[in-house]
Amino acid sequence: MRTLYTLVLYLLTPVALLRLxxxxxxxxxxxxxxxERFGYFTAPTLQRPLWIHAVxxxxxxxxxxxxxxxxxxxPDRSLVITTTTPTGSSRxxxxxxxxxxxxxxPYDLPGAVGRFLxxxxxxxxxxxxxxxxxxxxxxCAQRRIPVCIANARLSLHSQQGYQRFKRLTKLTLxxxxxxxxxxxxxxxxxxxxxxxxxxxxVAGNIKFDLEIPDDQVAAGHALRADAAGRFIWIAAxxxxxxxxxxxxAHRIIKQSLPKALLLLVPRHPERCPHVHTLCQRQGFKTIRxxxxxxxxxxxxxxxxxxxxxxMLLYSASDVAFVAGSLxxxxxxxxxxxxAVGIPVISGPxxxxxTEISQALITAGGMRKVNSPEKLxxxxxxxxxxxxxxxxxxxAGRQLVADNRGALNKLYTHIQPYL
Numbered sequence: 001m002r003t004l005y006t007l008v009l010y011l012l013t014p015v016a017l018l019r020l021x022x023x024x025x026x027x028x029x030x031x032x033x034x035x036e037r038f039g040y041f042t043a044p045t046l047q048r049p050l051w052i053h054a055v056x057x058x059x060x061x062x063x064x065x066x067x068x069x070x071x072x073x074x075p076d077r078s079l080v081i082t083t084t085t086p087t088g089s090s091r092x093x094x095x096x097x098x099x100x101x102x103x104x105x106p107y108d109l110p111g112a113v114g115r116f117l118x119x120x121x122x123x124x125x126x127x128x129x130x131x132x133x134x135x136x137x138x139x140c141a142q143r144r145i146p147v148c149i150a151n152a153r154l155s156l157h158s159q160q161g162y163q164r165f166k167r168l169t170k171l172t173l174x175x176x177x178x179x180x181x182x183x184x185x186x187x188x189x190x191x192x193x194x195x196x197x198x199x200x201x202v203a204g205n206i207k208f209d210l211e212i213p214d215d216q217v218a219a220g221h222a223l224r225a226d227a228a229g230r231f232i233w234i235a236a237x238x239x240x241x242x243x244x245x246x247x248x249a250h251r252i253i254k255q256s257l258p259k260a261l262l263l264l265v266p267r268h269p270e271r272c273p274h275v276h277t278l279c280q281r282q283g284f285k286t287i288r289x290x291x292x293x294x295x296x297x298x299x300x301x302x303x304x305x306x307x308x309x310x311m312l313l314y315s316a317s318d319v320a321f322v323a324g325s326l327x328x329x330x331x332x333x334x335x336x337x338x339a340v341g342i343p344v345i346s347g348p349x350x351x352x353x354t355e356i357s358q359a360l361i362t363a364g365g366m367r368k369v370n371s372p373e374k375l376x377x378x379x380x381x382x383x384x385x386x387x388x389x390x391x392x393x394x395a396g397r398q399l400v401a402d403n404r405g406a407l408n409k410l411y412t413h414i415q416p417y418l
Contacts, residue, residue, distance in 0.1 A: 001168045002134050009109055009135075016107065027270035029086030036104040039115030044101055046078040050418075051122035053105055054081065056088040057307070058333060059128045062151060062207045064095060066407055071099065073411075074418065080120050087269060090307055108133040117143060124417050126150050130158060134168060137175040146177035146417040150410055151206045153182050154189040155330065155351050162193055170194030180413045182406075183355050203413050204406030205356065207335050212311060217340065220315025226295050227261055227316075231383045234263040234317040236310060237324050237332040243275055245326050245372040247282050250301070252376035257383055261295070263313050265304035267324065267332070272305035279303070314340045318389060319382050321345045321375060324352075331357065338365050338396030343389055345369060345378050359403075365396025 017034075024030035035041065052067060054060040060083060070079060081092050082105040092102045103120075106112035113136045125140055125147045140147045154162075162169040173179075173195040180203035181187040190200050224232065233253075235246040243264070250262045264286075266275050272288065279286040284300035287293040289309075295302060304313050314320060320337035324330065325347030334344045335356060344366040350357045360366040369375045382389050 001165075001171065002138065005134055005165075005168055006110060009107070013107065013109070023270075027086060027268075029089075032086075033104060037107055037112070038109070039106040039112035039119070041103050041119060043080075043103070043119040046080065046101065046120065047076060049078040049080050049101075049120055049122045050074070050124050050126065051080040051082065051120060052126045052128065053131060054083055054088060054128045055105075055131060056083060056085040057091050060088050060091050060095075062210070062333070063128050065209050065211050066150070066206060066410060067096075067100070069407060069411060077123075080122060087307065094308055106136075108135045110135050110139070113139050117145070124148065124414070126414065129153055132162065132169065132172050134172045137172050141175040147175065148178045148180065148414050148417060149176060150180050150414070151182055151203075151406075152179050152186055152190065153352075154186050154193075155354070156189075157330075157351055159189045159193065166193065177417060178413060180410050185355065201413060203409040204403065206406045206410060207333055207356070208400055208403040209405070209407040210335060210339055210400075212339055216309065216312040217315045219309075220312040220317075220340075223295075223312070223316040228297070230259045230261045231257055232261045232263060232317045233319045233321065233379050233383075234265065234304075234313055234337075235321045235323055236263075236265045236313070236337070237267040237322065238264065238275075239267055239324055239327055239329055240271070242323050242327045243278055244282075245375070246321070246323070247279065247284065248372040249376040249379065250284070251282075252373065253379055253383075254300070256380055259297070260383070261299065262301045263304055263317060264301050265310065265313060269305055269307060272303060276303055276305075310336055311340065314342060317342055319343050319345065319379055321379070323347070325349045326370075326372075326375070334360060334366060335400055339400045341393040341397040343367070343382055343392035344396060345375065347375075360396060360399060363395045363399040365392050365399055367392075 020030045054063045079100040081100050081102050083089050084105050106116045125145055127149045129151055130153055137147055179190055179200045182205040187200050187202050253260050266272055279301050285298050286301040286303055287299055288303045288305045290305045314337050320342050322332055322334040324332040328349045330352035331350040337344045346368050348370045367378055369378050
């Protein structure tokens with residue numbers, strides 16, 4: 001079964017390279033460092049390395065406090081961080097500034113995986129969330145490198161996808177030393193796919209242990225002051241097809257609140273020029289954060305086109321719409337907004353955050369809408385009801401505080417392998 005899987009991967013490699021080429025038309029970083037994706041790179045001298053894999057920005061952001069914990073508790077060890085996207089790579093570089101070794105995750109081809117492991121020689125592989133790579137896991141097992149899946153989540157959609165290749169999935173999961181599931185539902189789904197029962201444990205969700213940098217909060221408050229008391233709402237991590245719905249909602253909002261300001265933050269920074277043009281064509285005066293222009297009274301939309309400043313932009317806002325949820329993406333992390341104490345609004349597509357979203361709704365910190373009109377209505381209702389805003393913000397912040405502690409559980413979980 002794994003032989004057939006590998007053959008298919010080899011046949012699909014030209015497609016993967018074409019995909020990188022296509023993505024490079026919007027972000028030229030995709031045209032760079034291709035050899036790394038096949039395991040060709042020069043690693044520095046590494047001391048008893050620990051390897052952490054985080055697919056892109058979201059996974060890396062969640063893993064950052066844990067990485068810092070490992071650096072503090074194991075200063076004698078080298079840390080190797082892999083991502084698969086240039087935006088993830090950029091965040092690793094900006095956050096750790098040479099304190100860790102970063103390289104792209106190789107494709108799951110036997111040769112590429114072998115070269116990567118030969119160069120890095122990790123003593124532990126920590127895979128964030130859910131990335132199941134048969135060749136990588138088998139080679140790690142052969143080399144006696146423990147593989148731990150941390151903050152492991154498995155949506156119903158993903159489970160159904162893996163179920164189609166149940167034999168290969170089961171064999172792959174049997175190579176894993178430990179799975180630290182986010183919740184009971186995730187644990188049950190891994191068990192149903194064939195993971196050994198004694199290797200799957202519930203450790204909680206480390207996304208509740210997110211950092212709230214004081215400097216970003218202060219900068220957010222300064223940005224808010226620049227807006228001179230205007231009502232500010234943020235649409236965070238928007239996708240293609242979602243911006244138009246957000247702009248329609250903003251147009252409705254401005255009919256009742258002409259001075260309302262929208263902070264619009266596309267999920268993928270390479271789309272910002274396109275989104276900027278879209279906003280202008282819709283008749284909104286739009287400025288980009290990266291250009292450093294001041295927010296005067298005529299500005300309708302402030303486009304967040306910088307990396308690593310989401311907490312800053314949330315801190316500047318009165319209400320947050322967390323996107324990837326008005327289109328069938330599955331939602332994005334709403335805990336960042338909740339942690340700074342502002343109400344959260346989301347669309348109906350929340351498959352990636354089923355438990356978190358339900359907990360936040362139950363606590364009273366989040367509402368769901370299913371159209372631009374209802375999004376505008378929810379924003380307007382909160383804009384005119386400061387008591388409701390405060391109540392929702394407090395509820396969300398309390399939920400985050402009550403569920404902290406997963407980082408310590410995760411560390412205890414992997415400690416036997418360190």
